[in-house]
Amino acid sequence: MATQVRGIQDEKPWFYTATGLLGDKRDTMLDNQLLLRPELGRPLERGYSVPKSFTFGRPNGLKDGGASEALRGWTSSITLPLHRQKELKTERDFIGLNKAAVQAGLISAPEQYHFRASHDVRRNVATEEKSKTRSRRLPPTMVFGISTRPSTPVFDLLEHKYQDKWLAERRAADLAKRKNEQDTKRTTGKVYETRASLLRTYQNPVEPAPLWQMPRFSRNAHPHLETFRNDNLKTSAFKHHESDGISRKGAFAHGIYEPAKS
Template structure:
């Protein structure tokens, strides 16, 4: 069943690939026109080599062509020498250089041509060596997989043995903080600052009868300050 067309169908619609829709089950057309059935693709062979019968009778060999047998090449102009001579003559503009090249002819020196002969040995074989065939029995028996697993196990065992040598049991790993804490010197608290004239003056009043009584009083105050409020432990008692 052909698709239903609505509207005017123009020839330009069949030449624009953006307007062409793909048919169901077919690839989209690219709007290229091909020649008829009588057209022959390819390049015509104008060489008359005789075809298959000529090949069967004798084998044509390639004869190397040397430069001595070829036609002599025409030597081109030596532009470097022409420009150098023109500058020496005082010519600087392009028109003067063009006239100088038209009136002077300096050719390149012919190079020594040597015959390019193939000096390779007669029994040489060109190309890449053929890769040896893979043993099919090793593939069927999964020999390569087993070999790979054994290599992985041996590498893992070697890594574990190396790791066990590094770690020493019974030794605590020291960090930078722990080392600094051990080497930190004990610092005594600095006394409060006083004027030099008051440093050696003793107290005017001694409210405790003895040093032992003073020590017992401060000890009792310290134990009682736990249940009191305030930074100095001299406030109200806490009920909680």
């Protein structure tokens, strides 16, 4: 039975398709991945036609000699090929073409169309690969990681060399600080003020001039109503108002009394 099924598969390649042995058969159905069906015990085909002599994988550009070379000893210096540079496709520089067309006196669209058909200007492709240096492929014996830390000098620890070094550094820093303070004290001296310097800086307070008033109002104008009997009573009344305004509300302390705050 298995032999018969295998014979059907070889004779009719549409056996593992969506239609099977029934329906229309077209060669394009074997290239369409959506119409292909998996075969028992084999991976699903993708519909690509590959020649019989095709080899999958990546070619090995490095020839190390094989097993015979390994038995005799690996070569120390191996020349590794450089990375291949990709071919970059340049684009047409339409700005340069328009500029050249205008300089030639071509303004209309048909004239520029014929000018572009007979002339070609390409842009300079600036890529990051130009700035990068070409690096060779790392050899297979390359080792990554952090280098081993050197051993601790036990002899220096026993002689307290690190302590002596730290004390010497602190002593040198203190001496430098003292020297800097002494130099600062010598350079900065006290400046004594004299009478002339004080007179230049001090200005006697001068009362501002009163606002201008008409003479008849300043000499003859008097209040029509005087509620205080004398000036002493007026002064004491204003003092009492100031002391009483502490516990009142309002900008001028004419409001109600504020409650006590705990």
